[in-house]
Amino acid sequence: MLKLRELEAALQEVEPFAEPRIELEQYPTSAHIAAHMAFTMENAFGDLLGKTVVDLGCGCGMLSIACALQGADHVLAVDIDSAALDIALDNAARLELEDDIDFVLADAPWPLALGPGARQVDTVVMNPPFGTKHNAGLDVLFLRRAIEIADGAVYSLHKTSTRAFLQRKAKELGAEMEVVAELRYELPKTYKFHNKQSVDIEVDFLRFDCSQRHCT
Amino acid sequence: MKLLTHNMLKSHVKGVKDGYPLRLSASKVELKEVTFNADFVVRMLDRIVWPVLRQTAIEIGQGDNLPTDIPADAATNEEFLRAMHHVLLEVLVLEGELECPETGRKFPIKKGIPNMLLDEDEV
Numbered sequence: 493m494l495k496l497r498e499l500e501a502a503l504q505e506v507e508p509f510a511e512p513r514i515e516l517e518q519y520p521t522s523a524h525i526a527a528h529m530a531f532t533m534e535n536a537f538g539d540l541l542g543k544t545v546v547d548l549g550c551g552c553g554m555l556s557i558a559c560a561l562q563g564a565d566h567v568l569a570v571d572i573d574s575a576a577l578d579i580a581l582d583n584a585a586r587l588e589l590e591d592d593i594d595f596v597l598a599d600a601p602w603p604l605a606l607g608p609g610a611r612q613v614d615t616v617v618m619n620p621p622f623g624t625k626h627n628a629g630l631d632v633l634f635l636r637r638a639i640e641i642a643d644g645a646v647y648s649l650h651k652t653s654t655r656a657f658l659q660r661k662a663k664e665l666g667a668e669m670e671v672v673a674e675l676r677y678e679l680p681k682t683y684k685f686h687n688k689q690s691v692d693i694e695v696d697f698l699r700f701d702c703s704q705r706h707c708t
Numbered sequence: 709m710k711l712l713t714h715n716m717l718k719s720h721v722k723g724v725k726d727g728y729p730l731r732l733s734a735s736k737v738e739l740k741e742v743t744f745n746a747d748f749v750v751r752m753l754d755r756i757v758w759p760v761l762r763q764t765a766i767e768i769g770q771g772d773n774l775p776t777d778i779p780a781d782a783a784t785n786e787e788f789l790r791a792m793h794h795v796l797l798e799v800l801v802l803e804g805e806l807e808c809p810e811t812g813r814k815f816p817i818k819k820g821i822p823n824m825l826l827d828e829d830e831v
Binding site for chain 2 (some may be wrong): 542
């Protein structure tokens with residue numbers, strides 16, 4: 493298991509999107525944030541070592557790679573964008589993790605089966621589109637599906653302004669939401685319509701406990 | 709794509725009731741050694757769909773020694789766990805396709821990545 497500093501250093505090797513697509517809200521997850529997320533998932537909650545993990549909307553694979561480095565046994569990384577997956581595949585290979593991560597090109601609501609009795613997926617991790625501009629409601633669609641497939645927990649990033657709303661949604665879906673950390677998420681000047689060099693927004697790192705959720 | 713991933717995938721074409729399991733045909737398969745972790749395989753015993761894993765492995769020529777049912781002593785049966793480990797994690801499908809059992813829709817696998825994207829009229 494890596495120390496936090498080592499994890500973040502390793503994740504600096506992960507290449508970002510070559511040409512981010514605005515309609516998919518392709519903001520890269522920084523090495524710093526991904527390292528903190530994976531470190532916390534394992535060290536505070538034991539949700540990675542020896543577990544199966546799904547990364548919904550994996551983009552260039554930052555969170556998948558972070559989870560694999562923190563001991564996940566099998567990561568299934570799903571994204572709608574084949575160009576992003578090509579980069580993710582290269583990233584995984586560069587870090588010698590290609591054996592730990594499988595990639596699938598797919599769109600919401602994702603072609604994932606729920607398994608025979610116990611669900612097959614322990615942990616879902618994601619940095620979903622914030623669902624604010626061109627894709628209202630997409631954040632909740634991600635969350636709904638994530639809670640459905642996770643046997644243990646879902647970890648996700650959401651705008652702090654949506655916290656109370658997500659708390660209610662989580663309850664409706666049978667999961668217990670906990671704010672693990674409050675972050676300042678720096679959106680680099682990825683797209684032309686951003687005037688300032690970078691924009692800080694307040695983001696919650698959330699954990700949804702799905703273990704009490706009754707199978708239907 | 710590992711067969712573990714195949715075990716977790718289904719078809720989500722509009723109107724499909726179950727979409728599971730996807731029928732796998734493979735034109736390029738690679739075997740790659742992965743460190744055996746008995747605990748992981750034991751935990752997958754009641755999570756994977758064994759008949760699907762077995763049948764799929766057989767269809768791509770990798771299921772020679774797999775029993776019809778998971779043995780009663782599976783959790784302590786290292787020979788079985790190693791066989792299951794092999795088909796779950798060490799068989800990589802690089803090229804081929806997945807077929808929806810209900811609609812016959814084919815999803816290509818290229819460079820080990822299944823393309824499950826749907827067309828607009830399939831969503």
